[in-house]
Amino acid sequence: MDMPTYPGDVLTPGRGATRNARRLNRNDAPTITSIPVLPISQRDALPLLAALDGEVVPDGWQGGLPITYHLGPGPARVRMKASFNWDMITAYNVIARLKGSKYPDEWVIRGNHHDGWNHGAADPLSGLVATLAEAKAVAMLAKDGRRPLRTMIYAAWDAEEPGLIGSTEWAEHHANDLRKHAVAYINTDGSDRGFVNIGGSHTLERFFNQIIEEVDDPRSAITLKERRRAYELIYGDDDEKETARDRADLRIYPLGSGSDYTPFLQHLGIASANVNFGGEANDGSYHTLYDTYEHYTKFQDPGLLYGATLAKVTGRAALRLANAPRLPFEFKGLADNIALYVGELEELADSMRDEAEENNRLLDDGTYAAAINPYKSIGVPARKEAVPHFNFAPLKNALDRLQRAADQFDDAAQGHTDVSPNINNLLFTSERLLTRDAGLDGRPWYKHHVYAPGFYTGYGVKTIPGVREAIEEREYEKVAPQIAIAASVLNGMAARIELISEEIGDD
């Protein structure tokens, strides 16, 4: 299925797939791909790949099987019989709700899927066990008289693997309530051991940095943040190293797709985060029959040390969001990361322009023709359309305003640890302003204009996707309108932040 168009049930885009929901005719469902795709084992793949002749593949295409890979076609022919099960199957989300003692209409949502391709010990149960541990702690606190101020919702999603179906349908079905009440959504999924990875809305970047400053790595006497910073200083590229050295907050990464945060963040504009541990246990069991309890506890997280640590991180996050007198959103991290993305967009256009010029020069002066291998059938590269210069000024002006507004908010919020419900509402609904009802160009389901999975990258994120994908896909006539849209989104966010600062001042 074509998830970058919309995830969830292929027949009910934008609507919850309840029993009697209005459904598309299967033949009209745009996300059912016309070329069937199925992962197969190396044992099944080997005879198929070995039967290909034709050119030897380019260097990067040679895979791990012990044969020389060829491009084909043929000479062997494969008769493929594709059969599909079109049954309607009920998916079961398990939802637990603890009503808030003071602000029951403000919802903190915490989720992890429960379905797995096979046994699913790592994916998803490693994350789900941590979620359940958290939920148990929250319940014990409530029994002990310390019920959260806001409503907490713990969800175990079904049917994540076949396309984020459980979470998407639930989010679509409750869309209006969620837009009104949802403070934030915190997701976990498979996790193993090593370094904490946090992705999400940058209005929560400082908040998560504070949390990982407090939780210790279970194998060493240092905090998760110190260990993560060490990781970036040693394994990062030059930019990441510089950031790890010079920036107080570690960056959280922007979310693309691949787990259940997508409907909350990108469809509904609810500030979201995704947390796991990784980097020290790459073992090849992912989505295989070997993803068992025995394998997981022997190789991936012996003693479940990092599982417990995950519960400490996301538990702190959920409880603080549920109880904070002033919700822990802030905007300097957002503005700073968006500045990075805007810089990337300018560099992207410049490097594509240089590359097109170089390509066409080498074509025109015969250099490509001169270097071509006459014994192979691969010809010279195609001519590239010249890349025009774009007016990024509206985006940069909006960014400047956003940065000023973020500074102003920091000043205004100083000392105001407790604010009115109105201000908290303005805070947690601010993420909605990064969305537009019309959604992205060609895929209206995706409404967020700062984060989206790439239309051609599957899970991989594209930031400021309207502008970025217009440039990348060489749809140059769309760039100026998309810059205008992105600028208006940032201006809208800036205006909201300015309003919040004023309200705090009047509070």
Place this chain on the structure above:
Amino acid sequence: MDMPTYPGDVLTPGRGATRNARRLNRNDAPTITSIPVLPISQRDALPLLAALDGEVVPDGWQGGLPITYHLGPGPARVRMKASFNWDMITAYNVIARLKGSKYPDEWVIRGNHHDGWNHGAADPLSGLVATLAEAKAVAMLAKDGRRPLRTMIYAAWDAEEPGLIGSTEWAEHHANDLRKHAVAYINTDGSDRGFVNIGGSHTLERFFNQIIEEVDDPRSAITLKERRRAYELIYGDDDEKETARDRADLRIYPLGSGSDYTPFLQHLGIASANVNFGGEANDGSYHTLYDTYEHYTKFQDPGLLYGATLAKVTGRAALRLANAPRLPFEFKGLADNIALYVGELEELADSMRDEAEENNRLLDDGTYAAAINPYKSIGVPARKEAVPHFNFAPLKNALDRLQRAADQFDDAAQGHTDVSPNINNLLFTSERLLTRDAGLDGRPWYKHHVYAPGFYTGYGVKTIPGVREAIEEREYEKVAPQIAIAASVLNGMAARIELISEEIGDD
């Protein structure tokens, strides 16, 4: 055997291995390595590698066999029985000499080995066939009354594969005569199809550029030089692209080792070159049983088009060297390439200094310790000694003088297409001035101070090796003396060039 110490017969370093030559005792031969090394097939390697346990290897160490590679040791143990044949075997060089009609004491030498590991169709016969074609053409010209002015020597070397033995012993045996009489040595070896590759003494860089401007690529209507330039513009790194765009002469690469030019260039200081074609036929037959005539003519050079072209390139080079009234050496290319190497040495010291500082900082502040994987046995990196600043001024002053002398020679030589035998002698013996009798530090056989195979890189070249290897091996106390040596070598060369310019003026 340890070729970077000296190549050739392990028992007769510096002397020809004639029947009654004084020989080392085998136990005293420094180039017989104490760990035996033998390439084996993947079928033999697989059970040995599969029997290793221990840590999974780092990413770059995983090879092409269909198993996960482990570092070992054990648990399986291998009983290895090493047996050696220490017989003395006669090697046969085939040497043809055509006495020069006017300058019989000036020798132009052209060689290619004739032994192969197996059938040897590509390595060495593809190059040897071209050499024989050339020799035949030279003989026909002589029969036709156009005998070369200088003596031409065509050599088919034996025992190249086990360590450049045939050429090295011949060169050692005739060392005194060669130092006196040899104008240049031109080598070929295995060659297939694609782009012309020329390595060698940079005093011949312009000369070879002139030749490849005249010979056409056999598959296209452009010259070899145009096709090679296209290659560098498309496949080169940024520096190579810039050079290919902006420099009139394409660079020829500096010679390390790996074929029979080594004794001539690096032991005797005879200006040398190595020429072949490649880049479009990497096929895995190198040094295997599959290196047959059928394979070669089907896959590597169908129609032997590039073999004929090779003979055109090296034949032109040999005949012009044999007949030129003024030998075609010049020095601006040399100075320009040495400037590049001196720049590299400064960058090397700077980057090693930065790297050591970074390494020690990450050790001292605990970053490495924080990022270490506690489940693996690989510890933090070792502390690195701080890299001092070096005084490169003597080398740069010598380089400046060399550059001025090269310019002066170009001016002086202008219009002087015919010069006296004395000037030609000063020209062709100039390469000797880049050597020193004492040789390189720790390996006196290697006497050239601009080009050497790296002590730890086997065939891979190290330019200005005395200085470069002292820095790389962190023998910092040796750097200043090696800079002084290299500077004196360059000053000696500059003085020779100044002398030649004066003599031309007086001619």
